[in-house]
Amino acid sequence: MSAPKVGIFGLTGCAGDQLQILNCEDELLRIAERVEIVDWVMARSQNDSNTPLDVAFVEGVVATERDLAYLKSIRARSRTLVALGTCAVWGGLPAMRNELPREVLRREVYAGGAEFLDTREARPATDFVPFEFRLPGCPIERHEFLRLLNAILCGGKPEFLNVPVCWECKTRENLCRVVHYKEVCCGAMTRAGCGARCPSHGVPCAGCRGPVEEPNYDANITMFQDRGISWVEIARKMEAFSAPVWMKLGLEREHARERARGGRS
Amino acid sequence: MSKRTLSIPHLGRVEGHGGIYVRIEDDEVREVNLEVYEGSRYYEALLRGKHVDDVQGIITRVCAICSASHTVAALMALEDALGITVSTRTHTLRGLLLLGSTIESHALHIFALALPDFFHVPSVLELAASHPREVTFGLKLKQLGNRIQEGSVDVPSTRSTRASEGSAASRTSASCAPSGRNWRRRSNPWPARSS
Incomplete structure (x- = not known):
């Protein structure tokens, strides 16, 4: 049996998830023994952009028409499609203020003369085509990527912890950023896997890995408010990552109401 | 007259997206078109209205390869705006990060x-x-x-806290994890913020 054909692709983004694959320094050469990477623009010249792929990894948001066409062409030639990183899975930072029209943003950044830019509302790749696997993280964790790749190559399904960051934070015996420091920490709503890296370094969780399954936003918001944290402060923190998800839950409407009421900012 | 064109729709082995088209006539380059079709994320505009605490976390994600430089540049800009001078230790640690x-x-x-x-x-x-x-x-x-x-370099003081050399996966997770618990117990450089 020949080695499975693999493609690694980047839409609009920082290439951080592709870099994390290159950062698997100890494993990279062994990965190359087990799969045949035929299309990886970031790390290869002479790419084959037509062969059908057994596995394709896609990172980034769809922020241009070109991204969308590219994504559809990748889907069409891949048997297993994997979304890598929070941008591809949830939208991430580029999607945090989708309520602002792109023309306004374009004018603010480039002033006049950039009308030729191909630009559209930044949305996660998972909004447009079906994906077999989703691996969030900003960037993805190397050990999770290796586990996922291994599972795919073995024909199985990877098992990931379906718990919030708080779970890992407790096992590291950190003091709680909410209870002890009265900060907005997204740990209770965010998917674990990072080893609670930020709280372990004294920084509250920003929610960069996107929501855990069935996050209880209401209870969390009440918990923050009980500690005297204002709505504006809560929304500010929570709207940064995975904003589209949180916005859908009405957080933004609540935020606007609070602002209209003259809430403390 | 000999005519040649060179067209690379996806430039490989660079971070970012772009293509190049070159037209050559009689061994003379007549036309070069470099197309950069990187999507715009408008970070500069998205930053408006954000709290100073959130800026570094956003800006470091502008580019994966040089995320450390973006972190330090954002912090220096904020410190400049707020009139903050950092300690020699902070300055030295940032230098180490950049190296x-x-x-x-x-x-x-x-x-x-x-x-x-x-x-x-x-x-x-x-x-x-x-x-x-x-x-x-x-x-x-x-x-x-x-x-x-x-912050996970193999030096004697942290070696004891690193996970035993087991499977590839556990080794990777150990090297991803922030330095060991002894370090955190000894000192917390981020004291509680008054609220």
């Missing part, structure tokens, strides 16, 4: 992005087949740069 970033990105550039051109192979993976010792060295060098940035 780690330089080691990592230069090793990445030399071994994974540029060197395959000189050996006429498509990527570092093919290079590893013909020059395994050199590529392994390059990857180790790159890993050193990453470990400096992650």
